[in-house]
Amino acid sequence: MKHRVIFLGTPKIAARCLQALLDTDVEVVGVITKPDKPVGRKQDIVLNPVKILALKHHLPVFQPIKMNEIYEKISSLKPDLMLSCAYGQLIPESVLQIPKFHCVNIHTSLLPRWRGGAPIHWAILKRDVESGVTMMFMVKELDAGDIIYQTKVKIEASETYRSLYDKLESISYQMIVEKIHNLFNENVPRIKQDVKQVTIAKNISRDDEKIHWDTNAVDIEAKVRGLFDQPIAYTMYENLNVKIIEAHTVASENDVNHCGEIIDINKEGIFVNTAKGTLIITKLQLPSRKPTVVKDMLNGNHPFKINSIFS
Numbered sequence: 001m002k003h004r005v006i007f008l009g010t011p012k013i014a015a016r017c018l019q020a021l022l023d024t025d026v027e028v029v030g031v032i033t034k035p036d037k038p039v040g041r042k043q044d045i046v047l048n049p050v051k052i053l054a055l056k057h058h059l060p061v062f063q064p065i066k067m068n069e070i071y072e073k074i075s076s077l078k079p080d081l082m083l084s085c086a087y088g089q090l091i092p093e094s095v096l097q098i099p100k101f102h103c104v105n106i107h108t109s110l111l112p113r114w115r116g117g118a119p120i121h122w123a124i125l126k127r128d129v130e131s132g133v134t135m136m137f138m139v140k141e142l143d144a145g146d147i148i149y150q151t152k153v154k155i156e157a158s159e160t161y162r163s164l165y166d167k168l169e170s171i172s173y174q175m176i177v178e179k180i181h182n183l184f185n186e187n188v189p190r191i192k193q194d195v196k197q198v199t200i201a202k203n204i205s206r207d208d209e210k211i212h213w214d215t216n217a218v219d220i221e222a223k224v225r226g227l228f229d230q231p232i233a234y235t236m237y238e239n240l241n242v243k244i245i246e247a248h249t250v251a252s253e254n255d256v257n258h259c260g261e262i263i264d265i266n267k268e269g270i271f272v273n274t275a276k277g278t279l280i281i282t283k284l285q286l287p288s289r290k291p292t293v294v295k296d297m298l299n300g301n302h303p304f305k306i307n308s309i310f311s
Contacts, residue, residue: 261309
């Protein structure tokens with residue numbers, strides 16, 4: 001008899017985890033995902049990646065505002081296991097007790113580092129040298145359960161949020177395919193998290209997206225990489241909101257009189273003073289325009305001038 005699994009998740013990486021379950025011989029008896037929301041100017045309803053995949057495979061889909069709304073339905077499905085990835089809501093204790101075996105979560109960090117909703121962003125923003133995927137037991141507290149398995153991956157010097165996301169998505173898929181059957185017993189590994197090592201990956205705020213030029217160039221570059229391609233770092237220039245898509249740093253021994261000052265513009269990029277070092281912007285996006293490589297931008301009209309200031 002196949003083991004019965006309920007899956008919980010919402011974004012693209014969660015859909016990849018659901019696909020992993022579908023590629024094994026467990027039976028997915030239900031999928032729980034966040035409610036549909038209107039998006040864009042027209043407020044059209046767009047189905048999330050997990051719901052799209054679940055409907056494609058004719059799986060029952062539940063979209064409660066609060067998990068307790070479907071407690072009876074979950075119980076009636078008699079799951080052996082509940083598996084979650086990026087669901088977006090805490091699971092109440094009453095629901096955690098329903099499965100015969102466990103409630104397990106896939107989290108894209110090396111717990112206890114980066115508990116919370118934006119672990120991939122913060123791993124790059126804080127210039128970590130490694131990241132990874134943790135399979136853990138779910139508890140009422142956010143990302144605090146015992147660790148079952150972890151897989152590490154190096155964060156490259158040029159790593160972006162998008163490139164690391166894609167790596168961790170692949171690792172998550174492989175972990176589920178290889179480890180899912182180990183979860184249907186009481187002898188799986190249980191490693192307590194070291195609470196002294198906990199860091200919190202809070203959701204990215206608008207201020208987190210803004211470039212502060214009075215910091216050093218290396219940290220600003222990390223912000224650009226850590227927020228690409230979602231939500232993208234920005235700066236202001238003469239009341240224009242300018243998104244910075246690609247940039248890199250060079251050492252500078254010049255005295256910095258004005259952080260954020262443009263000191264040169266050429267085919268290499270826009271050279272900007274920071275508190276330490278120079279940031280070279282190589283790709284950006286102006287309002288109502290497409291992303292543009294700076295060397296191409298120089299062939300047309302642009303607003304940037306040497307000695308002017310980003311703020």
